[in-house]
Amino acid sequence: MRASTESTGPAFYAGHIDLLTDLLDGVRARGAVLYRAGMDRGWSIRIADGAPLMLVAVIEGHMWVLIDDAEPVRVGPGDVAIVSLRSPYTVADEPGIAPQLVALPGDRYTTPGGVDVTEKLQTGRRTASATPGADTTVVVYGTYQVAGDVDDRLLAALPDVLVVPAGEVPDWVVGRLEDEVVRDEPGQQLVLDRLLDLTLIVALRVWFARPGAPVPGWYRAQAxxxxxxxxxxxxxxxxxxxxxxxxxxxxxxxxxxxxxxxxxxxxxxxxxxxxxxxxxxxxxxxxxxxxxxxxxxxxxxxxxxxxxxxxxxxxxxxxxxxxxxxxxxxxxxxx
Missing domain, CATH: 1.10.10.60 (Homeodomain-like)
Known part of the structure; x- marks a missing residue:
């Protein structure tokens, strides 16, 4: 599929500067946590790592983003979701499933009772562990661990959760991310950081251009x-x-x-x-x-x-x- 080219935002006056490009230029992942993961039906993870931003591309199946006191947000196959929320939230196969894991700062994981299971998860976390099928969710996800890696003005412009529908982010972008995340080669962290930046920038560019997107005042003011x-x-x-x-x-x-x-x-x-x-x-x-x-x-x-x-x-x-x-x-x- 190809990215949508409809409605590219405000009609700028002659000589304008593209403030979105100016803002996205400040996106710089550094040592980002990035994995490909596969989960069988019935999974749920509490995200409490305090990361300023998480990007998830759903390769197969679906997932829900569950923010306390808010409506659940479904992310379907091929969708790309961006979560901009430092307070804890849950990602799960379906609403109502109790978390089996808690994600903490420093790429650590515990059980809800506090037992550290990080080491147990280290092996094979970059390859999907579930058997492909109707009850499988496969995702590629990355988190920006340091607040300074993403401009505060950009973070303030984003909703807690935004979903770019399947097909609007070009297949080659997510495909390259999925291919590279399972490699283990010299300089791989730098490659993954830059690919995460690229995927985020493309997804945000598409989202800002969508008709009716709740864009911030500075974006409208360019016109x-x-x-x-x-x-x-x-x-x-x-x-x-x-x-x-x-x-x-x-x-x-x-x-x-x-x-x-x-x-x-x-x-x-x-x-x-x-x-x-x-x-x-x-x-x-x-x-x-x-x-x-x-x-x-x-x-x-x-x-x-x-x-x-x-x-x-x-x-x-x-x-x-x-x-x-x-x-x-x-x-x-x-x-």
Whole structure:
């Protein structure tokens, strides 16, 4: 099958910047947990690993995502589901089945009574253990273990569970993921990380383009002739000392009208959005480069490391140096 090409989102004004591409560029799996698993009928697993995001491609059979106090979500054969929820939830063959396993941080598993069964599950977890048939569920699943691997602005834009129907994510994407996950070759973790990124990006691109998708304000705002232009300016040159007056003048409207319109569409002020964009770039540089704090400060529009550090700490709740160290040691959970 091929991906759907219908309705590709808002009709952007000339010269727009694709904010979705800009946002998805921040997706970077690092040491992601990724497996192919097969389960016979009657299975149920409680997910309590605190991972910010899980992607599941159902190869055969079906599964349900069961979030406490919410309607169950069915994921059928060929569907791709993305779960963006740090609080515990359950995945199961059918609603109402008591969990037999609990998934915990660090790729550990216990019984509901707390008996560690991780070692027992290690062998063969990358190959389906069930016999193919009508009562079998086979899935490929991957989790982003570190919050910083996915931009917070993207996580905030996603529902707890979204399902991309079968056929809308090209077969070759999921097929390549399924093929590679069972290999054991040098550099395989890096290959799996990048394939998980690719599958996630393709699935989200398809989902955002679907008619009626509950997209965030910034996605709709790209089509606005005034606010869309301001978003382009901010994303193309976030280090520029933009003021509300400057952005309004560039858009050819009054300061008051511009500020009101921007806040109405995005749910936050222009300056708060600008700061968020700068901090997202800074977090990416802290994670992915060895640039100095002062260098990153200048790159995102701050005069010195002190003022940048104060702004970053206010936004992220942790100093830039501590954020970098925590990410590199795998200890960062919230950013």
């Amino acid at each position: 606005d002739a005034v606010v869309g232009q301001a978003l382009t300016l901010i994303h193309e040159n976030p280090a520029h000392p933009w003021t509300v007056t400057d952005l309004a003048a560039e858009a050819g409207v009054s300061r008051a009208w511009f500020a009101r319109r921007f806040t109405e569409l995005l749910g936050e002020s222009p300056i708060r959005y600008l700061t968020g964009r700068r901090m997202a770039i800074a977090a990416d540089r802290l994670r992915g480069t060895d640039s100095t704090i002062a260098g990153i400060a200048h790159e995102v529009g701050y005069a010195d490391a002190f003022s940048f550090s104060a702004a970053f700490t206010r936004t992220a709740g942790v100093r830039p140096s501590d954020y970098r160290n925590a990410y590199r040691t795998g200890h960062i959970v919230e950013s």
